[in-house]
Amino acid sequence: MSFFLRHVLRYALRHKALAVINILSVALGVAVYLAIQIANRSATSAFRASIDVVAGRANLQTRGMMDDALFPALQKVDGVAAATPIVEGLVTLPDYPGEYLRILGVDPLTNSTFENAGIENEIDPSNRGTWFSDSTAVAVSRQFADAHRLKPGDVLRIKVNGREASLVLRFVLRQRDGANQFGVMDIGWAQELFQLQGKLTTVLFRIGDPDHPEPVRDRLQKLLPPDVSVQAPEQRSKQVEELLAGFQLNLAALSMVSLLVGVFLIYNTITASVVRRRSEIGILRALGASRRQIRALFLGEAALYGVLGGIIGCAGGVLLANFLVRVVSKTVTNLYVLVSIEHLYLPVWQLPYVFLLGMGAVLLGAFIPANAGANLPPLRALNLGILIERAQKPQSVWILLSGVSLLLAFGTAQLALNGFRHAGFASAFLTLGGFCCLGPQVTHGCGICMGRLFRPVFIVRLASKNFVRTSFRHAVTVAALGSALAMLISISIMIFSFRKTVDRWLERRLVADLFIAPTANEIVGLENFIPRELIEVVNSCPEVETVDTYRGLNVSVSRNAVPLAVVLGTEHNIPEYLGGRSAEKFQAFHQPDAVAISEPLSRRLKLKEGDSVPITTPIGIHDFRVVGIFYDYTRDSGLVLMQRRTFERFWHDHRVNSLAVYLSPGASVKDVVGAIRRGYPNAQDYAFSSNRDLRHAVVELFDQTFTVTHVLRLIAVLVAVIGIVLNLTILVNERKREIGTLRAIGVARAQVGGLIIFESQLIGIASMVLGLVAGWALSLVLTEVINKAFFGWTIALHVPWEQLLLTPAWLLPVVALASLLPAAQASAANIIEAIRMDA
Secondary structure (H helix, E strand, O other): OHHHHHHHHHHHHHOHHHHHHHHHHHHHHHHHHHHHHHHHHHHHHHHHHHHHHHHOOOOEEEEOOEEHHHHHHHHOOOOEEEEEEEEEEEEEOOOOOOOEEEEEEEOHHHHOOOOHHHOOOOOOHHHHHHHHHOOOEEEEEHHHHHHOOOOOOOEEEEEEOOEEEEEEEEEEEOOOOOOOOEEEEEHHHHHHHOOOOOEEOEEEEEEOOOOOOHHHHHHHHHHOOOOOEEEOHHHHHHHHHHHHHHHHHHHHHHHHHHHHHHHHHHHHHHHHHHHHOHHHHHHHHHOOOOHHHHHHHHHHHHHHHHHHHHHHHHHHHHHHHHHHHHHHHHHHHHHOOOOOOOOOOOOOOHHHHHHHHHHHHHHHHHHHHHHHHHOOOHHHHHOOOOHHHOOOOOOOHHHHHHHHHHHHHHHHHHHHHOOOOOHHHHHHHHHHHHHHOOHHHHHHHHHHHHHHHOOOOHHHHHHHHHHHHOHHHHHHHHHHHHHHHHHHHHHHHHHHHHHHHHHHHHHHHOOOOEEEEEOOHHHHOOOOOOOHHHHHHHHHOOOEEEEEEEEEEEEEEOOEEEEEEEEEOOOOOOOOEOOOOHHHHHHHHOOOOEEEEEHHHHHHHOOOOOOEEEEEEOOEEEEEEEEEEEOOOOOOOOOEEEEHHHHHHHHOOOOOOEEEEEEOOOOOHHHHHHHHHHHOOOHHHEEEEEHHHHHHHHHHHHHHHOHHHHHHHHHHHHHHHHHHHHHHHHHHHHOHHHHHHHHHOOOOHHHHHHHHHHHHHHHHHHHHHHHHHHHHHHHHHHHHHHHHHHOOOOOOOOOOHHHHHOHHHHHHHHHHHHHHHHHHHHHOOOHHHHHHHHO
16 A cells, blocks of 8 residues: 555646546546446336336236227236236327326226235225316326426326316325326226227236246137237337347447546556656666566556546436437437436446446556566666667558458457458447557558658758657557547448448438428327318318328237238338339339338348238238338338228228328419418427428437437547647657757757647548548448447438548647647757766
8 A cells, every 4th residue: 555655646636637537537437437337227128217207016917909899808807816907009299299198097996916016005995086087087107296286286288199187186196107298097097098988008917827838828819809918017128128139239339439548548548647647657666566566556546547547436426417318319219219317217226237347447547658667677677778779660560460350350340240240330439440550550550651751851851750750659559549530430331331321212202292290299299190181281281282191000920019000001102122122112012901111111021022911900911922022111120011992901990190192283382381281270280391391300310319429429539639749749759859859959849849749740631531431431330330239221422522621620739739739849848857866
C-alpha cells in the first residue's frame, strides 16, 4: 500500500488534468455501455410486465378470438385446476394526447386464483354491486392514477374505434412494478365497450401438473377453433424477445465501440506514464525493485483510473439511460411491438458486471505498456532519448496478422449468412482488427510520402521524419482513430444506403394521393378500423378515382406468429418482386389461395417462390401458394400479403384499418379532404395524410430509428481524439532534449509548435486513409452480412461521396485543435533544462 500511495496516487495527483481525462474517458465508455443495457432490458421488462398483467399466475393461456360459450367446456377439461376468461383492448385518452390505456375485462368470480393486473384477490363485498351494475366502473393502476392525479369518482374520457365514452374511476389497484398503463373492469361491460358481445380474447388456465402441460394443452386445443392457440405465457414473451434480439444486439455491439476505443486510450496513457517515469523506473530497478513490482505500478495506475471511472460511469449510465430509453421505446413500438417503458429496469448484478467489464478493458489496454516498462533494463531506462530511435520500419508480421484476420472475417461472414447469424459480429470485429493491424504500415507509408511531398519545407520535412521515426508509437493512435473513423464511415454508408433503398421503395409503394386511418392507430397500432359509412363517403366523392384498402393482423404460420397484410389492391400499387416479372407475379397474386411473402419472411421461414405456406385460419390450417417474394422494409419480422377476396373466404371479416385513395387527374387533395370532413360527422377522429405528408412521417421514423447510432459513433470519435492529445504529450516528453536543441540553434517557439501540429495532421491523414478503407470494408459486412443475417433485407450499397469528401474538412481541424495543448507544452519548454536532461 505504501508503494501504491507513493508511486501511483501521488503521481496521479501531480498530473490532475491527465488523470481527469482518463477517468472521464473510462466513465464515458462504461456509461454508454450501461445505458444501452438498461434501455434494452427496460424494453424487454416492460413487455414482460404487460404480458404478466394479463396472465397473472396462469400456466397456460389462449391466443385468438373465441366464443364465450366455449368457456364452460374449457373449465371442465381434465387437468385444468382453474380457468378465467379475459377480454382485452386498448383505448386512447383524449385528455392525455399520445397516451393509451390497456383495459382488461375480468370475471371477479373466477379471477381470484390468478391475481390479474395486480388487483386484490377479491373485490370488496361492499363495492361488488357497483362493480357489476355500473357499466362505467373501472379500476386503474396506482401509477396511472398518481401520474394523472386521479382519485375515485373522477371521470376518464376514452375513445374506442372512433367512439367516445366515459369511464368512472371506482377503484385503484395496488402497486405493481413495470405495468402502469392498464385498467380493469367487469368482463361483461368490457365486451360491450369493445363491441365484443359473446366473445373472449383470452382464457387463462392453472393446471394440476405445471411441469407437464403438454397433455392438458392438447386436450384444450381440440375444443378450440383452429386459429386459437394454447401456449405458456412466457412463450409469447420469448417470441417477442427473439424479434428484438437483433435490434438490441446491434445497439450493444455499437456501445462496445466506446469501450474498445477506451482500450487504445488507456494504452496511450500508460505508455505516456512509462515515458515520463523512465528515470524513476531505472532508479527503482537499480535499487532492487522487481519487474513484477514495476508492472504492478503501472497496472495500479490504470486500475485507479478504472475504479474511479467505473464508479462515475455507472452513475452516468443511469442518467444517460433516461434519454436512450425513450428513443429505444419509440423504435421498438414503431418496428416491433407496443411498449410503454415507464421505469428503468436495472438488475442488481448489472452494475458490478459493467464495472468489471470496464476494469477488464482498462487493464487490457494497460498491460502491454506496463509489461514494456517492467522489462526495460535499468541502464536503458536511465538513458533518455534511446527509446524513440528503435523500430523505424514496421514489422512484416503485422501484414501477416492482417491477412489472417481478414480471411477469418470472410469465413465468419459465410457462417453468418448460413444460419449462424451471431458470427456476423465476429466478421465485423475481425474486419476492423485486420485493418488495424495495417496501422504500422499505413503510418510509416504516410510519413514517407508526406516527407517527400513537402521536402522543401524544413519544419514539415522534420515533422515527417519524426513521424516515421516514431511510427511504432503513432501506429496505436492511428489504429484507434482509424477504428473510430471506420465505424463512423461504415455506419454512414449503411444508413445512406438504407435511406436510398427505402426512398426507392417508397416511390413504388406509396403512390396513392391520400391516406386515411384512425388517429388512435398512431398510438395503439392496428386496433381501430374504418367504418363502412366513411368508406361510402370517400367512394361518393366525384374526384376519387379508386380506393385501396389495408387490414393488418397476426396469423400463425407453422407455429410462428407472422403479420398478415390484407389488401384490396389495384395495379396502381404493384410490389417489386425479387427476380423481376413483378406485373406477372402480381396477376398471379389475384388467383385463389395465392399469397406473396416479404423478403425477410422468406429468409426467416426458408421459403421460396412456388412453395406452400401453411396458415392457420378460423376453419383450419390451409396451404397457400407463394407466387412471389417482394421487397419490404416495414418490419424485419416479415409479412404475408393476401388479397381481400381470399381473406374473406376464410376469415369472414370485412373490417379494414386504412384506405389509400387515388384521385382523378387535376383533383386537389385539400378539396377532397374538405368534402370528406363535411360528409362524415366524426372525421376528426381520422388522420388524412397526403402522399408527401406520409413520406415525411416515414423519413422521420427512419431518422429516429438511427438516433442512438449517431450518438454512439460521435462518442467513439470523441474518445479517439482524446487519444491524440495523450499520444502527442508522450512524444513531447520523449523529445524534450531534441526540442531544446532546436530552440538553442534558433528555431522559434511558433516553429516548434508548428512541428507538433503538423505531426498531428500526419496522424489525421494516416487515420483517414486507414478509416476510409476499413470503413468501406466494414460497410460491406454491415449491409451484406449483419443486415441480411438479422433482418433479411436487401440493401443496395450507395456511397455518400459528399460526406466522405468532407471528412478531411472536419477531421484535420479537430486533430489540429487536439494538438494545441501538447504544442504549447513543447514550445514553452525550458531550453537549459531540456539540453541538460542527458548530462
